[in-house]
Amino acid sequence: MHIRNVTVENVKSFREKHRFDLTPGVNFFVGDNNSGKSTVLESILFIFEGPSASKWTPEKFYCADATGPTRVEVDIADNVDALVAQEKFKVLKDFVFDDAGQRVLRLERSSEPRTVAQGGKEKKVDVKAVCFWHPERQQFENVTGIDAKVKAIFDFEAVWADAQLGDHIDFANTKTLGRLLDSSFQRFVQTERWKALATAHERAFALDEEDSFLSETKTLAAGIKALVDEQYGHADFRFDFGLPDAAVFMKQGRLHVDDGAGETPIDGKGTGMQRAIALGIIQLYARSAALIDEDNPTPLILMLDEPETWLHPSAQLKLGEALSKIGEREQVFIITHSPYLIRKFNPQRHLLTVMAGQGPRRRINHSTTFGLFGIGEPTWGEINYRAFEVCSNDFHNELYGHVQRHIEAKKSDGKFASEKEVDAFLQAEGLAQVKTWSRTSSLSYPTTLPVYVRNAIHHPENTLNTAVTSEELNESTKSLVAVVEKINALP
The missing domain is CATH 3.40.50.300 (P-loop containing nucleotide triphosphate hydrolases)
Incomplete structure (x- = not known):
């Protein structure tokens, strides 16, 4: 969902x-x-x-x-x-x-x-x-x-850039750290140590043990009974304290950090340390069994x-x-x-x-x-x-090269696609020859913008042509993306 x-x-x-x-x-x-x-x-x-x-x-x-x-x-x-x-x-x-x-x-x-x-x-x-x-x-x-x-x-867990991240290192079982702890707790309750704790708890809260906590509550229950019997009618009362579950233990938990300056609770550390720990917990969660816990739907x-x-x-x-x-x-x-x-x-x-x-x-x-x-x-x-609408020479080269490989795949002679062939292909895709490329002082010819930009990238030593502006790089990149997307859509 x-x-x-x-x-x-x-x-x-x-x-x-x-x-x-x-x-x-x-x-x-x-x-x-x-x-x-x-x-x-x-x-x-x-x-x-x-x-x-x-x-x-x-x-x-x-x-x-x-x-x-x-x-x-x-x-x-x-x-x-x-x-x-x-x-x-x-x-x-x-x-x-x-x-x-x-x-x-x-x-x-x-x-x-x-x-x-x-x-x-x-x-x-x-x-x-x-x-x-x-x-x-x-x-x-x-x-x-x-x-x-x-x-x-x-269960929303939102970590904002300006938040106190200690607030998000949360032991509640709906949160990433809480789910990790709960997963560990479910394994712990299968151990002999937990069974020993359960036995000790049963004795500590047994009603018939003379020095148990529940024996202390008998007096309190008797006091309640006396008042209720007098005012409302006969009733008996007793207190019961079951063995706490994981959620109760988690509420008492705290994460402490010692980075060489002494041990302190996580909420006492700087934002950088808190963020590193919070993101570390998230990465650990990605590898854990808690991610596939079907008990938390x-x-x-x-x-x-x-x-x-x-x-x-x-x-x-x-x-x-x-x-x-x-x-x-x-x-x-x-x-x-x-x-x-x-x-x-x-x-x-x-x-x-x-x-x-x-x-x-x-x-x-x-x-x-x-x-x-x-x-x-x-x-x-x-x-x-x-993602960021940033055009680069590398991306332009990648796009241009993809067009070249498409042309070469359709050739029967196994040769590379020439600049002239790429230019003709781009014209067939609707791009006009809006630039003139000067290869030498005596050799110039019209080209589409992508071919002009490609030549400028590959031949920075050529000073006969004006430098490519950022606007031209953006326009050329955008046109090549459209061509490549059209190529990829072909059966």
């Missing part, structure tokens, strides 16, 4: 409606600073957790001067029938519907106060109420009691905001591999400026959302088209182009 898409309307810098499609695996968000990447993740949390006195307040979360309400809509897809089969979510059974071949639940949270006719009654809803789309009545409705329960549909959704901070490139590569592994079973959201994290891009399970600009000039592009050259992982040049 995963979040299939999120639609934001009048949230922070987003005016009107913007829809973001998502994948069950790893979702990368890259682009300009202040382009709204974090806002997308905040909007997802907003719809499930709702506003509070400190989170997602009108002055911080609502779009200033918007003409309509602030609104977020989310589709949950796949395995939703198993969700509504659970006792606490069975009230949502009638809200599941088919959409584009998937079973879907649709949620909405809106700042607009309104009255909804449901169940023969009128009900007032506002931003504190999460509403579900009813497929038959064709309206969003707020189910009684659902506002508290909706928080438990997913609530899906974990991991949200990481610029996790590359303070990590050198090799560490970023390892983190990217771990997140890719987690993405095989959990939904992951990553806001990043690092090409190293998306080195393992998998078009079957990953999605890249590129965001550039702000307000009406904002551009949002989704991409699953990494791997233009059919060699598995995307090249550095392609990563930088797809």
Whole structure:
């Protein structure tokens, strides 16, 4: 079960409606600073957790001067029938519907106060109420009691770039570290040491042991009995203290660190150390049995905001591999400026959302088209182009070479594709000869822009031609990408 898409309307810098499609695996968000990447993740949390006195307040979360309400809509897809089969979510059974071949639940949270006719009654809803789309009545409705329960549909673990990471090194069994500890605890309860602890606990809390704790509670129980018998009628009482489960032990747990300056709790260390530990836990989780724990059916959704901070490139590569592994079973959201994290891009399970600009000039592009050259992982040049809209000479060479190999594959003489043949092929694809290349002082000829740029890259010693501008490199790269994509689409 995963979040299939999120639609934001009048949230922070987003005016009107913007829809973001998502994948069950790893979702990368890259682009300009202040382009709204974090806002997308905040909007997802907003719809499930709702506003509070400190989170997602009108002055911080609502779009200033918007003409309509602030609104977020989310589709949950796949395995939703198993969700509504659970006792606490069975009230949502009638809200599941088919959409584009998937079973879907649709949620909405809106700042607009309104009255909804449901169940023969009128009900007032506002931003504190999460509403579900009813497929038959064709309206969003707020189910009684659902506002508290909706928080438990997913286990969200969000690590923000400016957060105190000690708060996220959490022992709760819904979190990554807690799941690791719980997995270890389940193995521990099979050991002789645990059995000895259970025996000792039984003696310590036995009712008939003279010096046990429960013997001390007999006096308290007798006092309660005397008052109840006098005022309400006869009743007997006794206290019982069972052996604590893993969750109780975890609440008492703390992680301590000694980095040479003395041992202290993790929340007393610097941000760099905290982040390194938090990301280390995430990577360990990717390798652990906890990732396939069928006893915890609530899906974990991991949200990481610029996790590359303070990590050198090799560490970023390892983190990217771990997140890719987690993405095989959990939904992951990553806001990043690092090409190293998306080195393992998998078009079957990953999605890249590129965001550039702000307000009406904002551009949002989704991409699953990494791997233009059919060699598995995307090249550095392609990563930088797809993710960060950075054009490079290397990527231009890769594109040009791919076109050459396509031409050569169709030749019967086994010879290389000449510059003239590449230029003719590009003209046939609709590119005009807009440049003139001077090979010598007495030899010049017209070319398409990609051929001109390629020659300029390969022959920097030639001073007879004007230098390629960044605009020309961008235009040429874009045209070659379109040609290569067309080639790849051929049967």
